[in-house]
Amino acid sequence: xxxxxxxxxxxxxxEDILLSAVKEVRAAGVKIHEVFSPxxxxxxDEELGYTRSRLPIAAFLFGLLGTTLALTMQFYMMKFxxxxxxxxxxxxxxxxxxxxTFELTVLLAAFGMVGVFMISSNLKPWAQPRIFDxxxxxxKHVMAIDIASNGSVDxxxxxxxLKASGATEVNSKxxx
Amino acid sequence: MAQASNYNLDQKFDFTAPVKKVIFFLxxxxxxxxxIGIIAAAFGGHHGAGEEGGHAFHWTKRLYANLWINNVYFTxxxxxxxxxxAIQYAAQAGWSxxxxxxxxxxxxxxxxxxxxxxxxxxxxxxDLFHWTHSYIFDINDPQYDRIIDGKGNFxxxxxxxxxxxxxxxxxxxxxxxxxIFFFNKLKNLSxxxxxxxxxxxxxxxxxxxxxxLVFFAVSSSVSAWDWVLxxxxxxxxxxxxxxxxASWFVAGLSAITLVTIFLKDQGYLEMVNQNHIHDLGKFxxxxxxxxxxxWFSQFLLIYxxxxxxxxxxxxxxxxxxxxxxxxxxxxxxxxxxxxxVLMTRDAKRHNIFLKLVCTLIIFGHWVDFxxxxxxxxxxxxxxxxxxxxxxLLVYGAAFAFVALSNLSKxxxxxxxxxxxxxxxxxxx
Numbered sequence: 001x002x003x004x005x006x007x008x009x010x011x012x013x014x015e016d017i018l019l020s021a022v023k024e025v026r027a028a029g030v031k032i033h034e035v036f037s038p039x040x041x042x043x044x045d046e047e048l049g050y051t052r053s054r055l056p057i058a059a060f061l062f063g064l065l066g067t068t069l070a071l072t073m074q075f076y077m078m079k080f081x082x083x084x085x086x087x088x089x090x091x092x093x094x095x096x097x098x099x100x101t102f103e104l105t106v107l108l109a110a111f112g113m114v115g116v117f118m119i120s121s122n123l124k125p126w127a128q129p130r131i132f133d134x135x136x137x138x139x140k141h142v143m144a145i146d147i148a149s150n151g152s153v154d155x156x157x158x159x160x161x162l163k164a165s166g167a168t169e170v171n172s173k174x175x176x
Numbered sequence: 177m178a179q180a181s182n183y184n185l186d187q188k189f190d191f192t193a194p195v196k197k198v199i200f201f202l203x204x205x206x207x208x209x210x211x212i213g214i215i216a217a218a219f220g221g222h223h224g225a226g227e228e229g230g231h232a233f234h235w236t237k238r239l240y241a242n243l244w245i246n247n248v249y250f251t252x253x254x255x256x257x258x259x260x261x262a263i264q265y266a267a268q269a270g271w272s273x274x275x276x277x278x279x280x281x282x283x284x285x286x287x288x289x290x291x292x293x294x295x296x297x298x299x300x301x302x303d304l305f306h307w308t309h310s311y312i313f314d315i316n317d318p319q320y321d322r323i324i325d326g327k328g329n330f331x332x333x334x335x336x337x338x339x340x341x342x343x344x345x346x347x348x349x350x351x352x353x354x355x356i357f358f359f360n361k362l363k364n365l366s367x368x369x370x371x372x373x374x375x376x377x378x379x380x381x382x383x384x385x386x387x388x389l390v391f392f393a394v395s396s397s398v399s400a401w402d403w404v405l406x407x408x409x410x411x412x413x414x415x416x417x418x419x420x421x422a423s424w425f426v427a428g429l430s431a432i433t434l435v436t437i438f439l440k441d442q443g444y445l446e447m448v449n450q451n452h453i454h455d456l457g458k459f460x461x462x463x464x465x466x467x468x469x470x471w472f473s474q475f476l477l478i479y480x481x482x483x484x485x486x487x488x489x490x491x492x493x494x495x496x497x498x499x500x501x502x503x504x505x506x507x508x509x510x511x512x513x514x515x516x517v518l519m520t521r522d523a524k525r526h527n528i529f530l531k532l533v534c535t536l537i538i539f540g541h542w543v544d545f546x547x548x549x550x551x552x553x554x555x556x557x558x559x560x561x562x563x564x565x566x567x568l569l570v571y572g573a574a575f576a577f578v579a580l581s582n583l584s585k586x587x588x589x590x591x592x593x594x595x596x597x598x599x600x601x602x603x604x
Contacts, residue, residue, distance in 0.1 A: 042603050056521070087482060095479050098472065 006174050007033065008158055009132055010143040010167035015041045018141045021165035022047040025143070028161045030153055033146040036136035055113060055120075062112025063105045070104035071097060130175055143167070181600055183447045185591035189439065191584035199573050199580075206569025213563030214239065233557045240300035241553045242563055246571040247296055248403050249427070249545045251289040252420070253575065256428025257282025258359045259392055262385035265378070270598030271455060274448050274589050278435050280366065281583040282428070283359035285575050290352035293403075297348070304553050307331055307409045310338030324409050331406070347402055351395045358388040366590055373592035396421045404545075407552040411489045413474055420548075422467040426510070427541040429459045430534035435579070437527045444588055450525045451602045457524030460534060464514040467541075468507075492551045498559050499551050502543055509540030542568055 012018040136142040217235035261279040301308040311317040328337035369377035397417025433456040523529040550558035
């Protein structure tokens with residue numbers, strides 16, 4: 001899929017105005033590509049209609065994998081591959097396996113979660129980030145609207161909707 | 177976009193007759209079960225192998241052990257209410273403001289707990305605490321015990337070992353005295369804030385909270401050694417204080433969660449929403465895992481090293497027909513259940529899951545204390561029977577009555593707390 005190239009940007013000064021603007025713009029039938037803000041804005045996810053992240057499910061599954069791997073590895077090593085008596089215990093002394101199992105569960109859950117997050121957010125090392133407006137790292141909130149995905153809505157209508165909802169500037173931005 | 181809220185800040189909890197009736201019913205049921213248990217033990221219990229070290233086992237011993245389990249357990253839940261209140265101020269937490277009165281109301285049990293604890297100790301001392309026998313410290317006596325003699329000063333200093341345990345009693349009185357003092361101080365400051373307002377009360381409460389937390393850090397640990405660890409006088413565990421604290425803390429958090437949900441169901445605390453409940457659920461979840469971590473840390477090292485003087489503690493429990501199964505009940509109720517049920521976000525945001533898990537956790541941590549107290553005092557004559565369930569219900573009902581009736585006396589919400597507004601907008 002070719003990446004979208006042409007955007008309309010609404011610049012906002014205030015997070016409360018931004019929140020109500022997101023609501024109004026979406027109500028006007030405009031699809032919002034993304035909102036960039038210098039800090040996390042409470043309630044923005046809900047206003048943008050994002051569904052909840054499924055990252056915890058990935059974390060749980062990777063954790064489960066870690067548990068299984070750790071227990072299998074230890075049982076195999078201690079019971080079958082090279083049985084050893086340690087401290088007079090049975091070869092497969094279950095309580096002894098708990099610390100390693102705990103560690104591997106945490107390790108795989110954490111690494112798996114980070115990996116899945118990077119992949120799903122397209123954060124590969126060679127990724128070229130698209131800077132919509134540098135001020136979104138300073139003191140402005142930037143609402144990016146993809147022109148292509150709003151094919152049916154008139155451009156001027158989008159711009160006036162942004163202005164009406166309290167944007168201090170309305171800009172255009174194109175990427176090569 | 178701070179909007180003026182129209183919450184009723186002067187609301188008071190109405191301790192209605194139907195609620196009282198439920199509590200009295202549970203307490204009465206407990207009393208009946210307790211009585212049946214006592215009668216069964218007094219008239220039917222002699223045919224068993226009741227001989228232990230030449231002493232015939234007597235049912236009063238089991239009664240005392242039950243009193244002691246619940247004394248320690250409910251003292252813990254009460255002081256955790258004060259502790260969690262103090263934590264909110266020390267951490268400058270805003271989310272919990274509407275819940276502060278619930279936490280502090282638990283502290284009203286402390287004076288009653290102090291009387292019960294002292295009375296039980298004086299009535300039951302030889303039956304519960306092996307170290308109270310004076311012959312242990314007499315080098316000419318055949319039952320002289322060198323190890324306990326070495327620990328004797330911890331109980332008897334500065335008096336002669338085997339006489340009156342002055343050091344032990346002074347500690348008990350001091351701990352309760354200071355805990356009650358801090359509880360009253362924090363409660364009264366919080367209530368005065370309702371009348372006078374301003375931010376100075378918040379700073380004063382934070383100061384007193386910090387002092388209390390330092391005192392509690394030491395006293396919670398030492399009280400665990402005194403009241404629980406000293407039952408198994410020979411045995412020792414260096415993390416026992418945190419183990420008891422962890423058990424208290426989870427039980428206390430569960431009780432706070434249950435009261436919060438109960439009040440919401442009754443239509444109070446409309447400013448408390450699912451975000452607050454979610455945070456309480458997180459606390460219960462996280463500290464259940466903390467308790468497991470402590471429990472397992474204690475177990476694994478003893479299991480792995482397998483030194484007789486240490487592992488006897490777990491052999492008494494795991495190899496016993498009476499207590500063995502409850503070790504697993506303990507772990508399932510206090511770890512597996514909260515871990516699996518409260519893992520998801522949805523479970524922590526729906527009251528039904530929290531009600532179920534918190535109720536079972538309160539029972540589960542009672543089982544934990546049951547396992548700490550009974551094997552060392554009753555041996556194979558113990559068990560979880562009518563007497564145990566009855567006594568738990570009696571104490572639970574009494575505790576609930578004291579906490580709720582004190583909660584109903586003053587405003588349910590600290591209306592002039594400077595962070596109340598922040599609490600409304602809590603969002604996670």
